[in-house]
Amino acid sequence: MNELKQAIITGGARGIGKQIALALASRKNNIILWDLLEEECQQTAREIEQQGVKCSYYLVDITDQKAVQEVINEITKDDRKIDILINNAGITKDNLIMKMTDQEFRKVIEVNLTGSFICTKAVIRNMIKNRWGRIVNISSVVGLFGNPGQANYSSSKAGLIGLTKSTAKEVASRGITVNAICPGFIQSEMTDKLSDKVKQAYMDNIPARKFGEAKDVANLVSFLVSDEASYITGEVIRVDGGLAM
Ligand code: NAD
Numbered sequence: 563m564n565e566l567k568q569a570i571i572t573g574g575a576r577g578i579g580k581q582i583a584l585a586l587a588s589r590k591n592n593i594i595l596w597d598l599l600e601e602e603c604q605q606t607a608r609e610i611e612q613q614g615v616k617c618s619y620y621l622v623d624i625t626d627q628k629a630v631q632e633v634i635n636e637i638t639k640d641d642r643k644i645d646i647l648i649n650n651a652g653i654t655k656d657n658l659i660m661k662m663t664d665q666e667f668r669k670v671i672e673v674n675l676t677g678s679f680i681c682t683k684a685v686i687r688n689m690i691k692n693r694w695g696r697i698v699n700i701s702s703v704v705g706l707f708g709n710p711g712q713a714n715y716s717s718s719k720a721g722l723i724g725l726t727k728s729t730a731k732e733v734a735s736r737g738i739t740v741n742a743i744c745p746g747f748i749q750s751e752m753t754d755k756l757s758d759k760v761k762q763a764y765m766d767n768i769p770a771r772k773f774g775e776a777k778d779v780a781n782l783v784s785f786l787v788s789d790e791a792s793y794i795t796g797e798v799i800r801v802d803g804g805l806a807m
Contacts, residue, residue, distance in 0.1 A: 566615060568637075568644055569787070570594045572624050572681055573651030575602035577750040578700065581776035582648055585784045587613040591646065594637060595619035596630075596681075624651050624677035627684075634684045643692050644685045646787050649678035649722075650700040654752060656711045667714040674718035675725065682729060686738075695738035696787040699726045700779070701798070703744045703806040719744075723798055730796035739795035741786050746802025748774040770803030 569586045573579040575597035583593050587610045595603050595617065603619035610617035620633045638644060652674045655666040678699055689695030704712055705719025723742050730740035747753060747764045753773075765771070779801050785791055786799075800806050 567591045567646060568594060568642065569646035569648065570596060570637075570644060570681070570685065571648045571650055572596045572677070574648075575599045575606050575619070577752060578745065578748060578776040578779050579648070579650040580606050581780040582650060582783045583610055583617075584613070585777065585780035586646070586648075586787065587615045587617070589784055589788075590615060591787075592616040593618075596622045596624060596633070597651070598623060624681055625672050627680045630680050630684050634688075638688055644688045645692070645694060646696045646698075647681060647685045648698050648700070648783060648787075649681055651677060652700065652718075652752075654712070654715050656715065658711055659713045662713060667717075670714035671718045671721070674715070675721040678722055679725060682725070682740075686729075686733065689738050690733065690736045693737040695733070695736070696791075697726075697729065697738065697740040698783050698786050699723075699740070699742045701726070701742045701744045703746045703800060703802050706744055706798075706800075706806050726798065727796045734795050737792075739786070739792065741791075741795060742798045743779060743782055743786075744798060744800045744802065744806070745779050746774055746800065746805040748776055748779060748801075750776060764805070768803045768805045769807065772803065774801060774803060 569591045571579050571583045574583045574595035587593050592615050593610050607617040622629050622633050699722050701722045702719040704716040708716045726742040
């Protein structure tokens with residue numbers, strides 16, 4: 563019987579999710595990646611297994627409730643536990659509100675917010691049964707202060723804070739904590755596609771005068787899922803070099 567904790571990381575194939583997966587693996591958690599990108603999943607799984615833990619991946623769309631439930635049933639057969647869920651998968655479809663289509667709005671809400679709800683609902687029964695669990699939702703500073711061109715994204719990330727707090731209140735007495743992290747500007751494939759002008763505008767407003775790295779977020783996740791953080795729940799923590807102060 564393997565005694566290591568099991569952590570699911572959505573969107574764990576690359577970017578911030580990959581760094582979170584590597585950080586949790588280095589602290590001896592078995593890792594389960596949920597993503598859509600097969601090659602990236604394979605590569606990340608190889609790197610994780612070099613740390614001496616198990617890593618599996620599932621090509622699952624987190625907006626597909628039936629598929630998510632099937633994967634959970636598969637993972638939890640033989641009474642296996644889910645200890646940690648990191649709701650990290652997210653997308654952007656930026657546009658000014660005058661031009662934003664219903665489809666652009668709905669899709670971003672569906673992945674970033676509804677997808678996190680679906681994954682949370684899928685694991686929560688298992689965590690309640692085990693009287694231990696850690697859920698970390700990756701929100702964003704734009705969920706706190708808004709951003710032109712991101713009405714859909716900032717709404718989804720603000721919604722994630724509501725999901726965090728409500729879920730935290732529901733399950734706190736069962737040994738489960740639920741917290742949200744709001745990264746600022748973190749260098750990744752998501753931010754690489756922004757123009758130099760947009761990047762400079764961010765930089766001008768970051769007191770630390772540098773962009774964040776995925777490992778800055780991963781370090782906080784590592785702490786929040788640890789036993790040391792057992793009395794922290796419903797909290798929203800920025801990792802942004804002071805951007806949203
Ligand atoms: P990324 O695009 O590099 O990674 C996102 C991952 O999510 C990808 O691997 C993608 O395949 C996966 N994904 C997307 N839709 C999915 C779906 N329906 N089902 C399963 N997997 C799906 O982005 P990132 O920069 O690493 O961002 C990770 C998280 O951090 C996102 O939630 C993002 O909103 C948030 N965030 C990022 C920044 C930043 O500056 N990069 C800032 C604040 C918040």
